[in-house]
Amino acid sequence: MLLVAAIAILVTMALALARALLGPSVYDRVLAVNMFGTKTVLLIAVMAFIMGRTDFLDLALAYALINFIGVLAVLWFVQESRKRHPSGTGAQASTESNTE
Amino acid sequence: MNGILELVAGLLVISGSLFVLAGGIGALRMPDFYTRIHGASLTDSLGPVLVLGGLMIYAGLSLITVKLAAVMLFLLVTSPTATYALANAALLAGLKPEGVERMPTGPEEGA
Amino acid sequence: MRLMRPLLAVIALFAVWLLWGGLYKTPVLQLGIVSCVLVVWLTYRMALPDQQEHRLALLYRVPLYWLWLLWEMVVTNVQVLRLVLGPRSALSPTIVEVDASASSKFALTLLGNSITLTPGTLTINIDDTRLTAHCLTRAAAEDLRGGGMARRVAAVDPD
Structure with missing residues (x-):
């Protein structure tokens, strides 16, 4: 049963990657990467039980920390670069927010 | 007894992963950025609670349970914070929510 | 009194360190104390935590x-x-x-x-x-x- 859950989480991670590739705005990509990160934490936790190596849980916690800080850092970076280059990548967000 | 407990744990983990999967689908097929966040938040709220809760039942009472609880608590505190930072950054950058209707402030909240 | 809160923070962090590590050798414990103090110092240097009363x-x-x-x-x-x-x-x-x-x-x-x-x-x-x-x-x-x-x-x- 744990294996089914692990596969479902893996599929979700693939979907998140698809969203990260599709975009269209920077924020969509950050959202997808954040989702990918939190799902990695869950996957590590489930894998720890499948493989019987519960010391993996420490890695899960460390990954959760890194993911949170990483997302905030990327957001800060996007904001700063928008201030300096108002016509850069971030500004595209408002013009091409919807594609199907 | 042990068998039942294990079954309950397995069901919790599976239902949690179903919520996670649905959130992934939501993040992919919702029409605009803000609604996609709603899809993604589906994977961040009940999904981890159910999956990690199920694993806690598997582990029984031990240090592992404490660690799982710590991971869960950490995820539940940081994920809305990260989501808020993301949504607010997008809003300040001028990304407009699509097709929204605005409601005035309610009469009696706040307390 | 001003040192009370940082001290409590260090003790709480060190308790978590002990819980996580499971490796009780002297150099590891020394490293733990040093890193807990470092974290609290960095936090206070970054921003003073807001002084709202913490009610039980x-x-x-x-x-x-x-x-x-x-x-x-x-x-x-x-x-x-x-x-x-x-x-x-x-x-x-x-x-x-x-x-x-x-x-x-x-x-x-x-x-x-x-x-x-x-x-x-x-x-x-x-x-x-x-x-x-x-x-x-x-x-x-x-x-x-x-x-x-x-x-x-x-x-x-x-x-």
């Missing part, structure tokens, strides 16, 4: 609130699950503003995070007097405007 009542009120929030999360998760898998026409995105002028910083954070944590509603902006939320449907916005959650948060931290 929060210790039992917050977990009770979490239990209620857990139930709320179950309900809204099932609703959003249907919306996600159902037709797109069922969506009616709405932006609603919740008055939060009377809340403390702690209550504001708790309310904002709770709104984001329940799928279907999402905090997009907070300032001192109000909190703007994006909702997936009209019904969710009506619920939020009803103020049930705001009242519960206010009961957790009444000032």
Whole structure:
């Protein structure tokens, strides 16, 4: 049963990657990467039980920390670069927010 | 007894992963950025609670349970914070929510 | 008195270190103490934590609130699950503003995070007097405007 859950989480991670590739705005990509990160934490936790190596849980916690800080850092970076280059990548967000 | 407990744990983990999967689908097929966040938040709220809760039942009472609880608590505190930072950054950058209707402030909240 | 809080923080951090490590050798423990002090020092250097009184009542009120929030999360998760898998026409995105002028910083954070944590509603902006939320449907916005959650948060931290 744990294996089914692990596969479902893996599929979700693939979907998140698809969203990260599709975009269209920077924020969509950050959202997808954040989702990918939190799902990695869950996957590590489930894998720890499948493989019987519960010391993996420490890695899960460390990954959760890194993911949170990483997302905030990327957001800060996007904001700063928008201030300096108002016509850069971030500004595209408002013009091409919807594609199907 | 042990068998039942294990079954309950397995069901919790599976239902949690179903919520996670649905959130992934939501993040992919919702029409605009803000609604996609709603899809993604589906994977961040009940999904981890159910999956990690199920694993806690598997582990029984031990240090592992404490660690799982710590991971869960950490995820539940940081994920809305990260989501808020993301949504607010997008809003300040001028990304407009699509097709929204605005409601005035309610009469009696706040307390 | 001024040293009381950082000291408590170091002790709490070190307890977590002991719990996690499981390796009780002298150099490891020394490293633990040094890193705990370093973390607290860095935190204080970055920003002084806000000096709001920490009341013990929060210790039992917050977990009770979490239990209620857990139930709320179950309900809204099932609703959003249907919306996600159902037709797109069922969506009616709405932006609603919740008055939060009377809340403390702690209550504001708790309310904002709770709104984001329940799928279907999402905090997009907070300032001192109000909190703007994006909702997936009209019904969710009506619920939020009803103020049930705001009242519960206010009961957790009444000032």
